[in-house]
Amino acid sequence: MSDKLNVLLLGSGGREAAIAWKLNQSPLLGQLFIAPGNAGTQASGTNVAIKPTDFEAVAKTVKELDIDLVIAGNEDPLVGGLREALAVSCPGVPMVGPGADGAALEGSKDFAKDFMGRHGIPTARHFTATGANIDEARAFLRSLKAPYVLKADGLAAGKGVLIIDNIDEAVRSLDEMLAGQFGAASAKVVIEEFLKGIECSVFVLTDGTGSYRILPVAKDYKRVGDGDTGLNTGGMGSVSPVPFADETFMAKVEERIVKPTVEGLKAEGIDYRGFIFLGLINVEGEPMVIEYNVRMGDPETEVVMPRIASDLLPALVATAEGKLGDIRIEEDPRTAVAVMAVSGGYPGSYPKGKVIEGLDSVDGIVFHAGTATDAEGRTVTSGGRVLAAVAYGDDIAGAAAAAYDMLGKITFDGKYNRRDIGKDLV
Numbered sequence: 001m002s003d004k005l006n007v008l009l010l011g012s013g014g015r016e017a018a019i020a021w022k023l024n025q026s027p028l029l030g031q032l033f034i035a036p037g038n039a040g041t042q043a044s045g046t047n048v049a050i051k052p053t054d055f056e057a058v059a060k061t062v063k064e065l066d067i068d069l070v071i072a073g074n075e076d077p078l079v080g081g082l083r084e085a086l087a088v089s090c091p092g093v094p095m096v097g098p099g100a101d102g103a104a105l106e107g108s109k110d111f112a113k114d115f116m117g118r119h120g121i122p123t124a125r126h127f128t129a130t131g132a133n134i135d136e137a138r139a140f141l142r143s144l145k146a147p148y149v150l151k152a153d154g155l156a157a158g159k160g161v162l163i164i165d166n167i168d169e170a171v172r173s174l175d176e177m178l179a180g181q182f183g184a185a186s187a188k189v190v191i192e193e194f195l196k197g198i199e200c201s202v203f204v205l206t207d208g209t210g211s212y213r214i215l216p217v218a219k220d221y222k223r224v225g226d227g228d229t230g231l232n233t234g235g236m237g238s239v240s241p242v243p244f245a246d247e248t249f250m251a252k253v254e255e256r257i258v259k260p261t262v263e264g265l266k267a268e269g270i271d272y273r274g275f276i277f278l279g280l281i282n283v284e285g286e287p288m289v290i291e292y293n294v295r296m297g298d299p300e301t302e303v304v305m306p307r308i309a310s311d312l313l314p315a316l317v318a319t320a321e322g323k324l325g326d327i328r329i330e331e332d333p334r335t336a337v338a339v340m341a342v343s344g345g346y347p348g349s350y351p352k353g354k355v356i357e358g359l360d361s362v363d364g365i366v367f368h369a370g371t372a373t374d375a376e377g378r379t380v381t382s383g384g385r386v387l388a389a390v391a392y393g394d395d396i397a398g399a400a401a402a403a404y405d406m407l408g409k410i411t412f413d414g415k416y417n418r419r420d421i422g423k424d425l426v
């Protein structure tokens with residue numbers, strides 16, 4: 001290894017754009033490659049046109065480009081065993097992202113619930129339904145109070161969670177899920193007690209030895225409409241820090257959730273080196289886990305990266321090498337707000353290929369998500385979530401006003417954004 005590190009970052013969304021932007025500021029960085037990246041990630045590195053789930057192509061890229069560190073942005077390759085595949089094809093190349101055993105925290109909600117049960121981590125009461133225990137499953141469902149939460153066990157592209165008000169409808173949905181509504185992902189269904197509270201996202205880096213660091217806390221806005229109305233999306237905006245995640249709350253999170261999670265992984269022989277995303281809910285001051293993810297959140301990363309004041313690259317290398325013990329992560333005291341601009345129609349169907357204008361007139365951070373460069377070299381839309389305008393401020397209101405000001409200068413046909421990101425916290 002030379003003293004400068006070549007990094008391969010896998011993914012193509014706003015999350016990867018934000019990680020690439022942060023890594024590009026590191027004096028330790030040699031070359032940064034993003035696979036496949038988007039039109040915006042070209043500003044931070046070089047895009048490589050391969051799929052993260054094509055393990056052979058990833059291995060070939062690691063060798064050809066002399067990569068010193070691989071960072072998995074999204075969960076699919078991890079759940080599919082990318083770490084194990086690279087350990088064989090590219091032995092000794094450090095990687096940020098767990099093996100398939102650790103990735104099951106996201107890849108199987110049943111595994112995650114059992115893991116929390118084994119380690120006393122606070123979460124909603126649950127029962128896992130399979131074809132074989134349907135009578136018991138229905139009885140558990142009927143023992144709960146409305147609304148009813150049904151979750152496909154496996155990965156379902158963020159669509160596998162249903163929250164249903166009516167019990168008969170919930171029972172029907174349970175049957176439909178088990179019958180294959182989400183394919184193999186819903187062969188098992190986790191039935192959960194509904195928890196009432198405000199959610200936040202806590203991100204942890206851990207290195208397999210029991211060491212961990214907590215990154216800046218964020219909150220995302222999942223519903224498409226103002227006032228948290230309408231359909232669920234991948235995320236319409238985000239805020240960091242989160243006022244209610246104060247010192248008292250975070251001390252509970254660390255003692256009751258972060259430590260038992262990291263220690264539980266170690267105790268179960270899972271060598272977890274990567275990000276852990278705790279989807280939490282604040283139930284009257286008590287943090288409970290809604291879900292684990294094995295990657296950063298999107299669009300939370302778009303505010304978390306700007307709020308990390310220290311160099312991220314040494315922390316990621318230390319994570320991959322099991323040496324996080326010596327690393328400090330400094331937080332930027334400012335507030336950051338991200339507002340997503342999405343394609344009209346999202347999260348339903350939407351057009352692509354719309355020319356994006358005004359990008360050059362914006363002074364501030366714009367993270368591309370669903371963008372591409374067309375044959376004429378123009379930046380065009382290529383996804384539902386198109387880009388995030390991110391701004392700093394002394395408080396949420398100030399940062400949000402600045403982000404909205406930036407977003408107002410960017411236009412494309414059918415552009416839509418929520419008007420109220422951060423408002424509930426002011």
Ligand code: AMP
Nearest residue numbers: 124149161192193194195196279290291
């Ligand atoms: P998940 O994919 O597990 O994050 O679930 C998607 C969303 O459903 C979460 O962000 C919550 O808003 C909601 N949700 C999931 N589980 C529960 C629960 N037990 N109680 C209340 N809301 C929930």
Ligand code: GLY
Nearest residue numbers: 220235297298299
């Ligand atoms: N923003 C939620 C997620 O990334 O899953």
